[in-house]
Amino acid sequence: MRILVTGGAGFIGSHYVRSLLRGSYDACEDVRVTVLDKLTYAGNPANLAAVAGRPEYRFVRGDIADAALLAEVVPGHDAVVNFAAETHVDRSITGAADFVTTNVLGTQRLLQAALDADVRTFVQISTDEVYGSIAEGSWTEDEPLLPNSPYSAAKAGADLLCRSYHRTYGLDVRITRCSNNYGPYQYPEKIIPLFVTNLVDGRPVPLYGDGRNVREWLHVDDHCRAVQLVLEKGAPGEVYNVGGGVELTNLELTGRLLDAFGAGWDTVERVPDRPGHDLRYSVDSGKIRAIGYEPRVDFEQGLADVVRWYRDNPDWWRPLKGEAR
Template sequence: MRILVPGGAGFIGSHYVRSLLSGRYPGYEDAHVTVLDKLTYAGNPANLRPVAGHPRHTFVKGDITDGGLLAELVPGHDVVVNFAAETHVDRSITGAGDFVVTNVYGTQRLLQAALQAGVRTFVQVSTDEVYGSIAEGAWTEEEPLLPNSPYSAAKAGADLLCRAYHRTYGLDVRVTRCSNNYGPHQYPEKVIPLFVTNLIDGRPVPLYGDGHNVREWLHVDDHCAGVQLVLDKGCAGEVYNIGGGVELTNRQLTERLLAAFGVGWEMVTPVEDRLGHDRRYAVDSGKIRAIGYEPRVDFDEGLAQVVRWYRDNESWWRPLRDGTR
C-alpha cells in the first residue's frame, strides 16, 4: 500500500508519519509513505529526522496547489491522508488570503488529483472549529457549520468540498474533526508550547481576555490513532469527531502550566481578547467510539511529558521561536 501524506512535516502530520513507519498501526507495517510538504514556517524537516532514511519513506517538497506536481505525484497512491493546512487563528485574522488558498483551493486540487488517479480513500483532517462556538453540550457530526474565524471558515470550505467530491463523483472521502491538539513538535506559536517555552526562559505568558474560554484537549497520539481508525473502519462520505474528553478553561490550563514550573500568576500578562474569539468548543465523539476509538493519554501525564520534551529539546524549538531557522 502507498499512502500520500500532504502536510506530513508539520506537527500532527509528522507524528502520524512517524507512528505509521514505526509499525504502530496493525496492517500497515509494509505501507510506503510519501510526504508532500511545502516546508513553510510550520513544516519542519527536523520533525521527520527519525524516519529520514527509512526505506518506506519518500519526501517531496511541494505545494498542494500545484496541479502539475499533483498530477505526477498522486498516481500510484492508494490513500491520501491530508494534514496540509494553514492553522493558526491569529495569522488568519491578519492574513486570511493564504488560508483560503491553502485550505480551500489546495484541498480542491488534492481531491481532483485523487479522483483522476483513482485513489481508493481520501481522509481529510479537519477541526472542531468549523462548528463555531457552543455554550453547553457537545456537537455531533450533524451540526451545521458556523465558523467564526477566517481559519475555521477556510477549513469548513474544505470540508464542504470533500462532501461535494463524494456526492458528485463518488470519491471515498472521510472527514475527521478534532478538538485542540497538544504534544511534542508543536510549533511554538500555539498556546501550550508558547507558554512552556516562555516559562523555560522565565518570560511571562499572555492570557487572552478573561481566560474563561473553554477548549477540549486531545493528545496528538490519540488524534493520529483516531485518524488511522477512520481510514481503517470509517465509511465513505462520513464525518467523525475526535475529542480528548478533557475540558479546561484557558485559566485552568494556565494554572497547570504555572504549577509545572513552580511559579504563580505574577508570570501572567493579560492581553486583549482575540477578535471573534470562540467561547467554548466541545465535540461528541460517540460516532468514532462506536468503531473502536478510545483516547488513551491522560491529560496531566501528557502535559507533563510535553513540558519535559520542550525542556529537553531546546535545539528544536528555539530557532523556530527566535526566527533563526
C-alpha cells in the first residue's frame, strides 16, 4: 500500500509514520510511505530520523497549498492521510491568516489533487474543537460545528470541504476528530511539554485563568492506531470521534505535573485567560469503538513516560524553546 502522509514531520504525523514503518499495523505489512511536509516551526526532520534511511520511505518538502507540487506528488498513492495543519490556538488568535491558508485552502487543494489522481481513500485528521464547548455530556459525530477560535473554525472549514468532496465528487473521504493529544516529540508550546520542559529548567509554568477548563486526554499512539483503523475499516463519508476517556481540568493536570517534579504551587504563574477559551471538550467515541477501537495507554503511565522522555531528550527540545516561550 502506498500512503502519502502530509504533515508527517509534525508531532502526530511523525508518530504515525514511525508506526507504519516499524510494522505496528498488521494490515500495512507491505507499505511505502511518502511524507510531504512544509517544515514550518512545528515540523522537525529529527522526528523522522529513525526511519529516514529506509528504502520504503520518501520525504518531500513542500506545502499542501501548492497545487503544482501536489500534481507531481499525489499520483501513484493509494491513500492520503492529512495531518498537515496549523494547530496552536494562541497563534491563530494573533495571526489567523496562516490557519485559513493551510487548513482550508491547503485541504481543498489536497482533496482536488487526490480526486484528480484517483486516490482510493482520503483520511482527514480533525479535532474535537470544531464542536465548540460543551457544559455536560459528550459530543456525537452528528453535533453541529460551532467553533470558537480561528484555529477550530479553519479546521471546521476543512471538514466541510471534505464532506463536499465526498458528496459532490464521490471521493472516499473519512474524518477523525480527536481529543487533546500528548506524547513524545510534541512541540513545547502545548501545555504538557511546555510545563514539563519549564519544570525541568526550574522555571514557572503559565496557567491560564482559573485553570478550570476541562480537556479529554489521548495518547498519540492510541490516536494513530485509531487513524489507521479508520483507514482500514472506516466507511466513506463518515466522521469518527476519537477520545482518550480521561477528562481533567487544567488545574488537575498542573497538579499532576507538579507532583512529578516535587514542585509546589508557588511554581505556577497565573496568566490572563485566552480570549474565547472553550470551557470543556468531551467526545463520544462509541462509533469508532464499534469498529474495534479501544485506547490502550493508561493515562498515569503515559504521562509518566512523557515526563521521562522530555527529561531524557533535552537535545531535542532545547533548540525549540525560544519559539515556544
